Amino acid sequence: xxxxxxxxxxxxxxxxxxxxxxxxxxxxxxxxxxxxxxxxxxxxxxxxxxxxxxxxxxxxxxxxxxxxxxxxxxxxxxxxxxxxxxxxxxxxxxxxxxxxxxxxxxxxxxxxxxxxxxxxxxxxxxxxxxxxxxxxxxxxxxxxxxxxxxxxxxxxxxxxxxxxxxxxxxxxxxxxxxxxxxxxxxxxxxxxxxxxxxxxxxxxxxxxxxxxxxxxxxxxxxxxxxxxxxxxxxxxxxxxxxxxxxxxxxxxxxxxxxxxxxxxxxxxxxxxxxxxxxxxxxxxxxxxxxxxxxxxxxxxxxxxxxxxxxxxxxxxxxxxxxxxxxxxxxxxxxxxxxxxxxxxxxxx
Amino acid sequence: xxxxxxxxxxxxxxxxxxxxxxxxxxxxxxxxxxxxxxxxxxxxxxxxxxxxxxxxxxxxxxxxxxxxxxxxxxxxxxxxxxxxxxxxxxxxxxxxxxxxxxxxxxxxxxxxxxxxxxxxxxxxxxxxxxxxxxxxxxxxxxxxxxxxxxxxxxxxxxxxxxxxxxxxxxxxxxxxxxxxxxxxxxxxxxxxxxxxxxxxxxxxxxxxxxxxxxxxxxxxxxxxxxxxxxxxxxxxxxxxxxxxxxxxxxxxxxxxxxxxxxxxxxxxxxxxxxxxxxxxxxxxxxxxxxxxxxxxxxxxxxxxxxxxxxxxxxxxxxxxxxxxxxxxxxxxxxxxxxxxxxxxx
Amino acid sequence: xxxxxxxxxxxxxxxxxxxxxxxxxxxxxxxxxxxxxxxxxxxxxxxxxxxxxxxxxxxxxxxxxxxxxxxxxxxxxxxxxxxxxxxxxxxxxxxxxxxxxxxxxxxxxxxxxxxxxxxxxxxxxxxxxxxxxxxxxxxxxxxxxxxxxxxxxxxxxxxxxxxxxxxxxxxxxxxxxxxxxxxxxxxxxxxxxxxxxxxxxxxxxxxxxxxxxxxxxxxxxxxxxxxxxxxxxxxxxxxxxxxxxxxxxxxxxxxxxxxxxxxxxxxxxxxxxxxxx
Numbered sequence: 006x007x008x009x010x011x012x013x014x015x016x017x018x019x020x021x022x023x024x025x026x027x028x029x030x031x032x033x034x035x036x037x038x039x040x041x042x043x044x045x046x047x048x049x050x051x052x053x054x055x056x057x058x059x060x061x062x063x064x065x066x067x068x069x070x071x072x073x074x075x076x077x078x079x080x081x082x083x084x085x086x087x088x089x090x091x092x093x094x095x096x097x098x099x100x101x102x103x104x105x106x107x108x109x110x111x112x113x114x115x116x117x118x119x120x121x122x123x124x125x126x127x128x129x130x131x132x133x134x135x136x137x138x139x140x141x142x143x144x145x146x147x148x149x150x151x152x153x154x155x156x157x158x159x160x161x162x163x164x165x166x167x168x169x170x171x172x173x174x175x176x177x178x179x180x181x182x183x184x185x186x187x188x189x190x191x192x193x194x195x196x197x198x199x200x201x202x203x204x205x206x207x208x209x210x211x212x213x214x215x216x217x218x219x220x221x222x223x224x225x226x227x228x229x230x231x232x233x234x235x236x237x238x239x240x241x242x243x244x245x246x247x248x249x250x251x252x253x254x255x256x257x258x259x260x261x262x263x264x265x266x267x268x269x270x271x272x273x274x275x276x277x278x279x280x281x282x283x284x285x286x287x288x289x290x291x292x293x294x295x296x297x298x299x300x301x302x303x304x305x306x307x308x309x310x311x312x313x314x315x316x317x318x319x320x321x322x323x324x325x326x327x328x329x330x331x332x333x334x335x336x337x338x339x340x341x342x343x344x345x346x347x348x349x350x351x352x353x
Numbered sequence: 354x355x356x357x358x359x360x361x362x363x364x365x366x367x368x369x370x371x372x373x374x375x376x377x378x379x380x381x382x383x384x385x386x387x388x389x390x391x392x393x394x395x396x397x398x399x400x401x402x403x404x405x406x407x408x409x410x411x412x413x414x415x416x417x418x419x420x421x422x423x424x425x426x427x428x429x430x431x432x433x434x435x436x437x438x439x440x441x442x443x444x445x446x447x448x449x450x451x452x453x454x455x456x457x458x459x460x461x462x463x464x465x466x467x468x469x470x471x472x473x474x475x476x477x478x479x480x481x482x483x484x485x486x487x488x489x490x491x492x493x494x495x496x497x498x499x500x501x502x503x504x505x506x507x508x509x510x511x512x513x514x515x516x517x518x519x520x521x522x523x524x525x526x527x528x529x530x531x532x533x534x535x536x537x538x539x540x541x542x543x544x545x546x547x548x549x550x551x552x553x554x555x556x557x558x559x560x561x562x563x564x565x566x567x568x569x570x571x572x573x574x575x576x577x578x579x580x581x582x583x584x585x586x587x588x589x590x591x592x593x594x595x596x597x598x599x600x601x602x603x604x605x606x607x608x609x610x611x612x613x614x615x616x617x618x619x620x621x622x623x624x625x626x627x628x629x630x631x632x633x634x635x636x637x638x639x640x641x642x643x644x645x646x647x648x649x650x651x652x653x654x655x656x657x658x659x660x661x662x663x664x665x666x667x668x669x670x671x672x673x674x675x676x677x678x679x680x681x682x683x684x685x686x687x688x689x690x691x692x693x694x695x696x697x698x
Numbered sequence: 699x700x701x702x703x704x705x706x707x708x709x710x711x712x713x714x715x716x717x718x719x720x721x722x723x724x725x726x727x728x729x730x731x732x733x734x735x736x737x738x739x740x741x742x743x744x745x746x747x748x749x750x751x752x753x754x755x756x757x758x759x760x761x762x763x764x765x766x767x768x769x770x771x772x773x774x775x776x777x778x779x780x781x782x783x784x785x786x787x788x789x790x791x792x793x794x795x796x797x798x799x800x801x802x803x804x805x806x807x808x809x810x811x812x813x814x815x816x817x818x819x820x821x822x823x824x825x826x827x828x829x830x831x832x833x834x835x836x837x838x839x840x841x842x843x844x845x846x847x848x849x850x851x852x853x854x855x856x857x858x859x860x861x862x863x864x865x866x867x868x869x870x871x872x873x874x875x876x877x878x879x880x881x882x883x884x885x886x887x888x889x890x891x892x893x894x895x896x897x898x899x900x901x902x903x904x905x906x907x908x909x910x911x912x913x914x915x916x917x918x919x920x921x922x923x924x925x926x927x928x929x930x931x932x933x934x935x936x937x938x939x940x941x942x943x944x945x946x947x948x949x950x951x952x953x954x955x956x957x958x959x960x961x962x963x964x965x966x967x968x969x970x971x972x973x974x975x
Contacts, residue, residue: 048588234597296601432751439750440791577972608946609946627946
């Protein structure tokens with residue numbers, strides 16, 4: 006009896022092959038198997054005969070929307086930087102997308118990084134992706150050599166051990182608190198739709214942090230980010246971070262120091278989070294890819310909460326309305342303005 | 354060479370004793386210890402009496418942090434108005450304070466030797482090398498991501514170490530390999546190892562000869578331009594997100610950038626780890642970038658480790674520690690890249 | 699052992715070279731007499747110009763070792779450090795680290811040969827050093843041909859020296875600008891065209907070409923047509939550099955490090971490298 010994800014994988018392969026063979030798309034962005042347990046490789050398939058490599062499982066933690074603008078560019082006929090856009094429609098690209106990834110594609114469309122008509126969204130309802138770190142933490146000190154995925158459990162094997170663990174217990178925090186697991190855009194439906202999840206408080210982790218004193222919060226911040234090695238995996242895994250030159254890399258002027266000074270590292274993370282305000286879909290890619298296991302996702306989650314409270318907007322959920330922080334309304338809340346007297350009050 | 358038989362309790366006492374007069378570091382477990390001004394994440398001060406155990410496989414942080422610190426002050430200067438020395442660069446005092454790194458594995462010890470090839474004439478690396486004593490532990494067990502033997506190393510090797518600890522019945526054998534190692538052990542009242550223990554270790558080394566040069570020889574026989582143009586780079590360029598995770602956790606990635614930092618009129622010129630994965634790494638001021646595409650940057654890192662470095666210096670610039678294999682966000686596995694390169698005709 | 703410490707120097711003189719003001723030449727004198735005496739370079743080498751608080755940049759040395767007592771650097775204002783340098787004044791302190799790289803093999807492989815120098819735009823700097831060196835050792839070389847082009851007359855560097863060189867009888871000088879300009883009665887045409895017209899036979903000759911990549915690309919066919927081969931042609935590569943000592947890896951082109959193995963390469967050498975420059 007194939008598992009849900011095995012059936013989804015089969016469907017993905019068939020649909021991708023069809024789209025490529027018909028010439029509907031020039032490339033498909035998906036996942037292939039990884040070389041270690043609980044890893045997968047992002048894969049761009051350009052030929053129907055390579056579609057057999059595509060798969061879907063519970064470890065697809067990287068947001069594929071991150072690859073979309075570049076793959077779209079790669080399938081265009083080559084042209085110089087000043088050459089005009091060729092006549093007629095440009096080749097399309099198909100991409101696997103869950104709820105949050107599809108919302109990122111919406112944001113990319115809203116921000117003119119991606120043209121809607123060039124994207125074929127192969128929508129999959131997400132059942133939540135597993136955190137490799139959580140699984141590894143359960144088996145601390147014992148190397149995991151294989152993980153078999155069942156619909157509701159994982160079978161973890163190593164040298165001299167085999168244990169069954171509940172899948173949901175090791176699903177990433179962002180997935181556990183996700184309320185929109187089903188894709189918002191769907192051109193080709195893969196598997197069964199997943200209904201919205203009721204979550205009494207998706208911002209529980211943020212609330213807990215906010216409840217702490219300023220000193221405790223500062224303690225959390227300094228200790229959480231102290232191990233940052235400035236590899237920028239969080240930034241580079243993020244589909245929102247597409248600036249040609251990031252502010253941390255800018256040399257003229259240089260905004261941020263380049264070493265591991267705590268002020269510089271902290272500034273990078275805070276500024277990156279602010280750049281994502283109103284745009285982040287809490288896909289969790291930043292946290293999943295961090296080699297040091299830093300929980301930088303809480304910063305963007307906090308801003309997601311603020312944007313929802315201030316503007317009533319969740320990123321990527323309203324394709325037709327403008328992004329909250331790139332538009333101005335006369336009645337926009339201004340509580341964030343800090344004066345000498347302290348934080349401003351509503352209506353001031 | 355002196356060889357001692359050492360119990361766990363004696364080892365812990367030694368580490369405690371060394372800590373009284375020198376800085377002593379040991380691998381940190383998990384997120385136990387954070388980056389400190391004088392060393393990077395993955396290590397902790399050995400002070401405190403907890404028994405020294407070395408996790409299987411390499412420590413979380415590579416040992417390059419002690420020889421090629423992130424960042425490192427190259428010179429200092431004043432920019433204060435009226436200062437007659439304004440703008441005059443001065444070298445910082447040469448670091449001489451002894452430090453001991455306990456618990457590194459043979460792969461990391463080998464990385465020190467490999468990095469010493471490009472840094473042979475580098476005053477800062479040499480000063481750090483001179484003041485650091487390496488007390489390593491050979492590997493009885495490996496992780497599935499370990500591949501030191503393919504890269505020319507061996508899990509039971511002691512190259513690059515001053516003292517090598519190896520498992521023995523009820524404790525360890527400590528081989529004192531260098532004058533620095535002897536100095537560290539001076540005055541300790543320890544039992545010499547029995548001949549049977551020494552023979553047993555030698556026999557284990559024979560069983561696992563390692564140091565495979567066949568792969569290196571095959572790679573050196575390959576045409577550089579054919580490897581460069583091979584189709585295998587396309588999927589890697591597609592999936593790589595060009596972060597610097599692999600380069601920063603790698604013990605043998607040694608690129609650096611140089612920057613000036615000025616705070617309140619006091620300036621310093623520092624060098625810090627850079628990554629050829631970053632577009633800025635090769636960007637000209639004109640805007641031209643010789644490696645402007647992701648594929649080109651990904652290719653450069655692997656070509657440097659597996660082809661360019663061997664062309665210049667002989668060995669691969671990789672010790673097979675497997676850190677990048679474990680931590681690459683998109684599971685680019687250097688073992689697979691190498692296998693693919695070896696098939697290029 | 700490498701020393702990354704720059705020598706302290708003072709700016710002795712600043713010349714605005716071009717009409718757009720973007721190129722200035724800085725004449726530098728050593729603060730320390732011993733360092734001045736110890737400095738030895740060959741044309742084609744470069745040095746790191748160091749500005750405390752700003753950083754370092756690799757710049758070709760425009761002065762010849764035969765010009766005693768000072769160093770000359772002609773710098774285009776482009777990035778952070780060059781912009782700061784352009785704001786500096788005579789008498790101010792900065793630093794020089796070097797000389798770095800290999801330079802042209804003038805005293806070895808090129809001795810006794812006819813020399814053709816082809817320069818475009820502000821890449822002429824190290825070729826100025828070369829020409830002055832050659833003229834100082836005139837008897838050691840055969841025919842010397844110097845072809846130099848810029849967009850407009852006002853973009854030509856070293857104009858006073860160009861006049862002096864034109865007056866000499868022992869050198870074949872061809873200065874050209876891209877398009878006709880009022881008051882210009884010299885050559886008009888792109889460097890590759892002029893080179894095709896005036897280049898001598900390749901027999902016992904070497905060519906030193908520095909300029910924008912497009913110029914180098916189009917200069918080669920006319921030379922090849924009259925029999926020049928790749929190993930007679932010397933080019934100078936540029937890549938982003940940091941240490942200048944072959945350690946930091948920034949300037950690598952394949953296994954080659956431009957700062958240490960270059961910046962001067964024969965065209966034969968360049969063609970064996972991946973196109974990463």
